[in-house]
Amino acid sequence: MSDAPSTEPAPAAPQPRIVEVQQAVTRELDRIAPVIDELGALFEAAGHELCLVGGPVRDAMLGRRHNDLDFTTSARPDDTEAILARWGEATWDMGRAFGTIGCRKGPWQVEVTTYRSETYDPASRKPDVDFGDSLAGDLGRRDFTVNAMAVRVPGRQVEDPYGGVVDLAQQVLRTPGAPEDSFSDDPLRMMRAARFAAQLGFDVAPEVVAAMTAMADRIEIISAERVRDELVKLVCAPYPRRGLTLLVETGLADRVLPELSRLVAERDEHHRHKDVYQHTLTVLEQAIDLEDRLEGGGPDFVARFAALMHDVGKPKTRRFLDDGSVTFHHHDVVGAKLTRKRMKALKFSNDEIDAVAHLVELHLRFHGYGTGEWTDSAVRRYVRDAGDQLDRLHILTRADCTTRNKRKAARLAATYDALEERIGRLSEEEELASLRPALDGNQIMEVLELPPGREVGAAYKHLLELRIDKGPMSEDEARTALLAWWAERRG
Numbered sequence: 001m002s003d004a005p006s007t008e009p010a011p012a013a014p015q016p017r018i019v020e021v022q023q024a025v026t027r028e029l030d031r032i033a034p035v036i037d038e039l040g041a042l043f044e045a046a047g048h049e050l051c052l053v054g055g056p057v058r059d060a061m062l063g064r065r066h067n068d069l070d071f072t073t074s075a076r077p078d079d080t081e082a083i084l085a086r087w088g089e090a091t092w093d094m095g096r097a098f099g100t101i102g103c104r105k106g107p108w109q110v111e112v113t114t115y116r117s118e119t120y121d122p123a124s125r126k127p128d129v130d131f132g133d134s135l136a137g138d139l140g141r142r143d144f145t146v147n148a149m150a151v152r153v154p155g156r157q158v159e160d161p162y163g164g165v166v167d168l169a170q171q172v173l174r175t176p177g178a179p180e181d182s183f184s185d186d187p188l189r190m191m192r193a194a195r196f197a198a199q200l201g202f203d204v205a206p207e208v209v210a211a212m213t214a215m216a217d218r219i220e221i222i223s224a225e226r227v228r229d230e231l232v233k234l235v236c237a238p239y240p241r242r243g244l245t246l247l248v249e250t251g252l253a254d255r256v257l258p259e260l261s262r263l264v265a266e267r268d269e270h271h272r273h274k275d276v277y278q279h280t281l282t283v284l285e286q287a288i289d290l291e292d293r294l295e296g297g298g299p300d301f302v303a304r305f306a307a308l309m310h311d312v313g314k315p316k317t318r319r320f321l322d323d324g325s326v327t328f329h330h331h332d333v334v335g336a337k338l339t340r341k342r343m344k345a346l347k348f349s350n351d352e353i354d355a356v357a358h359l360v361e362l363h364l365r366f367h368g369y370g371t372g373e374w375t376d377s378a379v380r381r382y383v384r385d386a387g388d389q390l391d392r393l394h395i396l397t398r399a400d401c402t403t404r405n406k407r408k409a410a411r412l413a414a415t416y417d418a419l420e421e422r423i424g425r426l427s428e429e430e431e432l433a434s435l436r437p438a439l440d441g442n443q444i445m446e447v448l449e450l451p452p453g454r455e456v457g458a459a460y461k462h463l464l465e466l467r468i469d470k471g472p473m474s475e476d477e478a479r480t481a482l483l484a485w486w487a488e489r490r491g
């Protein structure tokens with residue numbers, strides 16, 4: 001692409017050598033011996049082939065451990081189920097039509113799928129599944145060579161017909177056959193390329209990138225849910241910049257996350273304002289670095305996606321003023337709206353949409369804080385408006401500072417520290433998280449001698465506003481204030 005965005009070098013994963021890969025596999029196979037030896041023997045005795053396959057083989061080579069193990073077999077689902085039922089503690093059908101039976105035993109969870117030779121109807125979204133008879137056929141239908149390796153059990157013979165070990169050592173994603181054929185069979189694999197680049201820190205082979213670029217529009221036939229699931233995995237991965245850069249450079253982002261592409265398109269060649277696209281990727285990485293401040297730690301999809309979307313309102317709101325300066329008025333509100341629309345199209349849950357859009361809308365609030373001249377009431381409002389997103393808002397606001405000016409950055413961080421401290425102090429004194437007026441609805445009805453209705457709601461709201469402005473008040477004070485408000489309201 002001639003106008004491809006220049007990207008800062010993405011972090012690379014440490015590169016293993018082939019001997020190390022082999023040693024890592026041996027270690028992992030020893031660790032999971034209880035499963036592979038027993039299950040391997042059971043399938044062999046019944047006259048079937050069984051192989052560890054895909055993710056667990058790839059991750060074993062990378063020195064990563066899993067207790068979730070995927071297998072592929074020559075057995076048909078009914079036979080698989082009968083064998084697993086004898087071995088495990090619980091067995092279930094993961095989708096018999098697709099040939100997958102699940103099983104749990106102690107810490108191990110296994111999924112066994114019958115060899116496939118899928119044929120795709122290019123016009124439909126769903127693959128038709130045909131069971132196959134050979135491991136080679138099954139591996140040839142997989143997405144990338146590093147995912148197309150297997151270990152036969154119980155013998156532990158490694159099967160690597162497409163050179164996956166070499167690609168893994170060189171940290172590159174390649175398709176087993178021609179990438180054009182693979183992506184036309186299942187366009188979701190283009191998203192999966194970006195996802196695995198982000199998860200593994202690998203490069204994508206140039207011919208694969210070329211096919212993604214040429215075929216990006218085919219992603220449209222894939223259901224929003226499947227695209228979303230890959231996007232979530234990409235965003236929650238250790239190297240999201242790699243995956244996102246790939247989506248943007250291949251044009252896939254134009255289809256699945258056009259708001260991100262638009263940040264690139266809106267670059268200002270005259271440098272009157274900072275590059276919003278690069279800023280966004282940096283904010284995302286800074287937010288990731290702050291995730292350990294969250295109760296559950298990371299990866300946190302909502303915080304990350306809010307970081308990614310926080311400035312998407314900028315292109316639409318950019319105005320150049322006569323004096324040469326630039327403004328983005330209300331880009332927070334516009335950005336929240338665009339975020340909502342995109343997440344809805346991607347079929348996210350309402351809770352996720354609300355959380356991310358809320359953060360985008362609030363990401364600028366702190367900038368009115370100046371050097372600490374917010375009143376207590378402004379601090380209470382900040383807490384109340386953030387609601388259950390407060391911890392993430394702290395992260396997003398801190399991450400949003402990407403100035404290279406170290407003094408300025410330190411000053412902003414210190415100011416935010418001070419705000420968090422004030423919130424902590426006020427919270428201790430006033431239980432800020434559960435702000436309530438001194439009188440509840442029943443008491444309000446009693447004082448004003450009113451039946452339930454809209455007036456009671458208005459009275460409650462008034463007392464809550466007072467509570468936020470003035471801090472805690474006694475029931476008597478609240479009663480007096482309520483009567484005064486009522487008298488004025490009735491004129």
Ligand code: ATP
Binds near residue numbers: 054055142143186188
């Ligand atoms: P994780 O489960 O951690 O997300 P994984 O590598 O197990 O990662 P899955 O999506 O679970 O990935 O897929 C399991 C295996 O099935 C992959 O390793 C790959 O070999 C194959 N596979 C899955 N989806 C596809 C697809 N759309 N096209 C081709 N092969 C696929």
Ligand code: MG
Binds near residue numbers: 055
């Ligand atoms: Mg898996």
